[in-house]
Amino acid sequence: MDAYLLDTNILIDAINARRGKKEALLRLLLAGKRLCCSTVTVLEIFAGLRPEEEGVADLVLSQLELIDVSREIATLAGKTKYAFARKGVTLSVPDAMIAATAMTHTMVLFTDNRRDFPMPELVFHEEA
Numbered sequence: 001m002d003a004y005l006l007d008t009n010i011l012i013d014a015i016n017a018r019r020g021k022k023e024a025l026l027r028l029l030l031a032g033k034r035l036c037c038s039t040v041t042v043l044e045i046f047a048g049l050r051p052e053e054e055g056v057a058d059l060v061l062s063q064l065e066l067i068d069v070s071r072e073i074a075t076l077a078g079k080t081k082y083a084f085a086r087k088g089v090t091l092s093v094p095d096a097m098i099a100a101t102a103m104t105h106t107m108v109l110f111t112d113n114r115r116d117f118p119m120p121e122l123v124f125h126e127e128a
Helices: 008-015 021-030 039-047 051-062 071-086 093-104
Strands: 003-006 034-038 065-067 108-110
Touching: 003 093, 008 021, 008 039, 008 051, 021 034, 034 039, 034 093, 039 051, 039 065, 039 093, 071 093, 093 108
Parallel strands: 003 034, 003 108, 034 065
Antiparallel strands: none
């Protein structure tokens, strides 16, 4: 898989130059990987962004391919959320949407919060 879907926590760390995430994203770019994010992630980033961080956030996000939430993604997210709720597992709507985006577009999910994504169909980025 050559496309990576970046979870919100990864982009927040990259924007704030924490935990080596900016460098990790640069390594992926240099390896020829497509770096993408969901429109849901953009919402989450700007919902918690301080005004002085907007310039850096805009710069980072402008380098990524933005994946809109389609009907197919929304439907899969809803069905996934429903199926996990029947098992007693609560998924947040944003996490269900991000997971559905990765699954629909066959992307590697880059996140530090794997516990939020219990779907066995997902493929996760393994940092070296």
